[in-house]
Amino acid sequence: MKASSKDARSLKPAERSRLARGVNKETEGRGEDQSGFYLVHDGLSAFVARAVMIEEATVSLDLKYYIYSDDASGRILTGMLLQAADRGVRVRLLVDDLGTRVTNPWVLAIDRHPNMEIRVFNPVEGRSGIRRGIEQVLDFGRINHRMHNKLLVCDGNVLITGGRNVADGYFSKAETEFLDVDMIAVGAVVPDASSIFDDYWNSEVAVPVTKLALVDDDTCTLDELRERVAVYLQGERESEFSRALEKSDLAEKLIAGDVPFQWGKGVLFADPPRKAIDRDSVPVSDYPGYKLEKTLKQCKQRLRITNAYLIPGVPGLDLFSTLQQNDVQVDILTNALATNDVAAVHGAYSRYRKPLLQAGVHLWELRPVAQQKQRLHWFKGKSRASLHAKTFVLDEDRGFVGSINLDSRSIIQNTEVGVLIENAEINRQLNRLFDEWTAPDTAWQLALDGDRIRWHWESEDGQKRVTECEPETRWWQRVLAKILSWLPIEEQI
Template sequence: MEVQKALAQHRPEASGFYLLQDGLSAFAARAALIEAASVSLDLQYYIFEDDTVGRILLSLLLNAADRGVRIRLLVDDLGTRVVNPVVLTLDEHPLIDIRVFNPVLGRSGIRRTLEQALNFGRINHRMHNKLFVTDGLLLITGGRNIADGYFSRADVEFLDVDVMALGQVLPQAAQIFDDYWNNPVSVPVTELSLESADDRNLDELRGEIKRFLEQEAKTEFTEALRESRLAGEIIAGAIPFQWGWGTLFADPPEKALHRERIPVEAFPGYKLEKIIRNSRANLRISAAYFIPGKVGTKLFSNLQGAGVNVDILTNSLSSNDVAIVHGAYARYRKQLLKLGVDIWELRKAPGEKRHKHWFQGKSSATLHAKTFVIDDGLGFVGSINLDSRSILQNTEIGLLMESEAINRELSALFDDWVAGDSAWYLSLTEHGQIRWRARDDEGRVLLETRDPETTIWQRWLCWLLSWLPVESQI
């Protein structure tokens, strides 16, 4: 990789940023970085699925280790469920180490369920971070986990965004990963009681992987990867990075065991709130899960009162994958609309004409991105949702970028997501009822007076769940 050439053109205290806006580019970037790595690869993910995308990346990681690259993979136990015997076989490689964050001792069945109930206080804290670091020179962070849906290869597509970065933020990333890796809450996979009758060795696994990649080479998705210019641009050092200053926010790993001992000032959500409070003109937020609570509602009220335009994009009831979260959010919709906050909710199948999917058939969509556009100079991409779980329970990560160019790109992406054929715009009627407005693919106006594209049962269940006193846990 010609990373040093790009770095040499800028001051050492600066960072370069490049948004990975679509699933294909996000996958191509990861695959290219793995194939180009020469020293080390550090990966930290909440979800690392045993599906097509996961298997392709694992195969590339094994190939990298075979040519001498050190691999460290840290996954969350509840998000990833490390039960696949392939994991143990991979860990036998002298250059591959796999650890599991805050594991449940029971790997499956009733034992696992009982332990989750008996140790809820500990197990409730999950590692929601997404971080990818190659050779200590480039990082990727953002909202995407490792699974087909995050890379436009599933029946449900997650609208998301990552940022690739180099320069001054890399030492921060290396320190954050090491802090998590070396913490006692991260347990080597060999210390877990994985029950397996699998007796494959590494050579047999290499043969299986080779056959899998040969089959995968014939698919539409892989063909699209070959045609992607991004992979070649990464190798050639030709990525058009936007330069500025960056700060990588991350919860300390100790949050999973001793949250009460950590000052709130150390939490990324708290730091982000302070920055938001200093907005002067515009604040644009995309959040998969948005439960502002009393504190957030007051914050947005104060900003609107100070003349700041507040725009929010979140999931609709039809696109939300967690009904109880939508029920909690729905309690605040009318109040926010009365304050003058502009709210959009993602449509279940947005912008079919404007988005290319790399699998057969049409997809439904759910918003998974967590982005902030703050005035004209700040942008934020990370794993932090605006809910109590992100702020108080899980560990999170995100990159704050001081760059007008990135700010404009994130704002343009927000505009794309809230376009009339992609999202419902909410407003209040003269009688104080919510009205949803959008456009179909032919540009015709669509109006609804109840949660669009939902059944009576879905709406009733959402209303019922909204009364549960569990807001601090979701």
């Protein structure tokens, strides 16, 4: 039988496992307020990091994700989670109901495992069809608040957080590849992450999957599921994911205490889960977006932002303008119309491009060809790039990695998580990544020519190019984005 609800708290961290001994080597002699950070930005490494955590776990695995897809990467990781539960690891998985449609009857078989439990954040009772749509309309005030967090905590010793969901596109295997950033951390921030997870897991907003209206498939027993998982994992042994995991030395480095963690103070920003059902009861000062804004205002030299969905609004525009007036250079990379997966977001963002440029902000938009060389090293065929990262380079000594987009939905409606890091080397790594992603062959740089915006880039033959039209888009995309820019829906996107 599963543990009772009164036991639904993080377990004591592992002490004798291979991973625990490696982490102890890393943390030995460090101050109690110190954390170690290791940045991961390419998709396959991000998949490997999660797989390694699951493989090495001996006590507990706590995961919460906005999107957890039933695709190759999702099935592999789910299979590994089942294997971890079979060897005695307690597994808790919390997913958002809007981002992750829990309809597969196999979910119930997984949840029957004595060491596994799945909960759904802020769910609609109806699982599919007309009933679900009607409930979403009638209860929009509640349904509009989503859990956008991404967090994995292994054995109470290591965490992974950042912008990535669990789906092939975030791990480099899809027609659209999402460029993103994760942070692996050990030390002082890990107990904080466990506490945050417990707050969500035990919240009234987190509903056990057994209470949802799933169709129970009695023919899919736990033993049958184990057999199917074993067959599936065997069939995936030659996949890019499995080969990357096999070639990776991350596990060995973690066990040996040889991961080049960068040490410093770290602070986790996280929305209280109650924000999703009673926002008025949560002080604005508790919002991660509010805390992040206060931190950005402290910049003295530079602020470099990589953000997938940029709708700064008047407050954001005022913030960046004030920083520019105080001799703080603000550089921003976001999606172009050609790489944005939400047309309404681009329409709202487009209204702010000219004011940002007039304020002195340097602005880039990602090109669809970004990251192709790295992708072709592992995967056949080309993909369309889309920016999904949410990172901040603050002056020369701090960095922020998380799930927070610079739009009203992230700041006001959703629950988010991120980590502020005081470390000069992490700052430099994020800065180098910003330079890489804003290179002329990877991003378009925007500039004003009189009263018109021009897009500057470099072609494959090294020639400098300029256009006054949204690059690599069709006329109907531009018209749609323009129409959407007129709609008063900024707070909902």
